[in-house]
Amino acid sequence: MSYRIVTNNPSVRDSYKNVIFIDGTYEDVLVKVRDLVHSGVELIDSPLGASIRxxxxxxxxxxxGTERQAMNADQILLIEQSILNYRTLTQRRNSEPQHANDYAVVDKALLEASIQAYEDMKCPTHSKFTGGEFLETRA
Amino acid sequence: MKLELRKIQIKDVVFGDKMEVNGGVLTINKDQVVAKLMEDHRVKEIKIDLAKPGEKTRIIPVKDCIEPRVKIEGEGKGFPGVTGKMVPLGDGKVNVLDGAAVVTIGDIVGFQEGVVDMWGEGAKWTPFSKTFNIVVDIIPVEGLEPHVHEETVRLAGLKAAEVIGEAGRYAEPTNVEVFEMGNHAEESAKYPNLPKVLYVEMLISQGLLHDGYIYGVNSQKILPTLIHPNEELDGAVISGNCVAACDKITTYQHQNNSAILDLYAEHGKTINFLGVILTPELTTLEGKFRTCDYTAKLCTMMGADGVIVSEEGYGNPDSDLLMICKRLEKAGVKTVLITDECSGWDGMSQPLADTTKEAVAVVSAGNVSHVVTLEPADKVIGSAKAISTLAGGWDGSLSEDGSIKCELNAVIGATSEIGYHNCTVKLY
Structure with missing residues (x-):
């Protein structure tokens, strides 16, 4: 397993094995990720979402990532900046407990897409065909 | 490629027995639209209502806006690859119901906002307060997965725009806009001294409620791709993004992409417009590197002297925007960015989630955190639940007289990063 998930989403905790579960807020997740990145763990996902909602x-x-490597200054900057931006964005926001389940569903769906994208890129099992051969031999 | 957008100006919209445009009045046969949309077994019920500019009507939560059109000459019925057979777009004659919009609503998840007010303060901030809106409320059968629900709503909106677009088939246009461009060799031979300019349009491509489609292909799965501007103006790009109300690019805005229209207007005068690169905004950093490297490579391969880059959304796509900028500027390509800001209620905080020193020409489409007050509506089309989300979102957001204080980020198209909206910018 080449990745771990830092999450405070209980449905993610219950669905995956490689989880660092944070019993806390979104910001607590960011802070945990920051600590890991400072210790040399690779940041695979961009820390913030793509929509305000x-x-x-x-x-x-x-x-x-799963292993400590050399510290990556760009990634440190990114996670630190993300925390500052997160605070700006949410400083006057009220919590929405009535929508917690829906947020959990979407967060998990976005995570699944992200894992898929990550695994696609790593291509752990390459086909024996390097491309085109199968179709060409049939033709 | 030559595309004629034949604009039929819509001055009013009414329900009736026919589907036609007469003297600028769009008549819609509601039953016909409902029957078409009910063909999808995932749809339980369709409600259609109208909202006109100036009425004290609030529409919420808006999923997408689509311009109703019909192709009267050339290939491409509806939205090829999505609601119609796959054919290349960008050629032919299209009758456009200019001033009308299909607006889809429905709760896919409970926390969605996305408000369009047809009057007052709210109307100032959304471009869809000026359109005659045919609001389609799509209620799905029970038990649909969120992905399926989202697809059902997306397709229903596109089909509704297609059926309603048919009303304009025999109407005479009030004006005709022609978009014609030869291949790069021809255009560059015609305009050897004009700077070659590309437009990079970034699309949120991250999963449920956060996707964009090109000829029906989910942009999550593509490398950045080159597209003729006519194809986008002809409906090749579809929004599947439902949660970034203020800065998502609705399908309507793709069909009328302001950045493309402005670049086209300057083509052959001050620039040689080379085309559009659609770039997915992915979540993983490696994915971002791949798409940004690839985007910059396409731009340099094409020999661009200048590039305009527009973002979709806010947050992690800021990184893509700036990484593309950095790569292009380092390659000697002048780069202008269009984005929006999240700079707090007072506008004083750092606007983007990332930064780079190469970003020296940046157009802001507005501050998503800007606070607006929406008066109580006489009529609400949509969901009371979404209203309560809107009303409870922020400290002191609901006042005694029923008006709602909210941030611009809840208002559809308020800070459009392709410039299809009502804000303007000051030059500093």
Missing amino acids: MLLSPYRSILV
Whole structure:
């Protein structure tokens, strides 16, 4: 397993094995990720979501690496900046407990897409065909 | 490629027995639209209502806006690859119901906002307060997975726009806009001294409620791709993004992409417009590197002197925007960015989630955190639940007289990063 999930989303915790579960807020997840990145763990996902609504979600799941490597200054800058931006965005926001389940569902769906994208890129099982051969031999 | 957008100006919309445009009045046969949309077994019920500019009507939560059109000459019925057979777009004659919009609503998840007010303060901020809106409320059968629900709503909206677009088939246009461009060799021979400019349009491509489609292909799965501007103006790009109300690019805005229209207007005068690159905004950093490297490579391969990059959404796509900028500027390509800001209620905080020193020409489409007050509506089309989400979103957001204080990020198209909206910018 080449990634771990830092999450405070209980449905992600219950669905995956490689989870660092944070019993806390979205910001607590960011802070945990920051600590890991400072210790040399790779940041796989961008820390923030892509839509304002999901930045207001109580739940967040972020992919990180499994091993400590050399510190990456760009990634440190990115996670630190993300925390500052997160605070700006949410400083006057009220919580929405009535929508917690929906946020959990979307957070998990976005995580699944992210894991898929990550695994696609790693291509763990290459086909024996390097492309085109199968079709060409049939033709 | 030559595309004629034949604009039929719509001055009013009414329900009736026919589907036609007469003297600028669009008549819609509601039963016909409902029957078409009910063909999808995932749809339980369709409600259709009208909202006109100036009425004290609030529409919420808006999923997408689509311009109703019909192709009267050339290939491409509806939205090829999505609601119609796959054919290349960008050629032919299209009758456009200019001033009308199909607006889809429905709760896919409970926390969605996405408000369009047809009057007052709210109307100032959304471009869809000026259109005659045919609001389609799509209620699905029970038990649909969110992905399926989203697809059902998306397709229903596109089909509704297609059926209603038919009303304009025999109407005479009030004006005709022609978009014609030869291949790069021809255009560059015609305009050897004009700077070659590409437009990079970024699309949120991240999963449930956060997707964009090109000829029906989910942009999550593509490398950045080159597309003729006519194809986008002809309906090749579809929104499947439902949660970034203020800065998602609705299908209507793709069909009328302001950045493309402005670049086209300057083509042959001040620039040689080379085309559009559609770039997915992915979530993983590796994915971002791949798409940004690839985007910059396409731009340099095409020999662009200048590039305009527009973002969709806010947050992690800021990184893509700036990484593309960095790569292009380092390659000697002048780059202008269009984005929006999240700079707090007072507008004083750092606007983007990322930064780079190469970003020296940046157009802001507005501050998503800007606070607006929406008066109580006489009529609400949509969901009371969404209203309560809107009303409870922020400290002190619901006042005694029923008006709602909210951030611009709840208002559809308020800070459009392709410039299809009502805000303007000051030059500093």
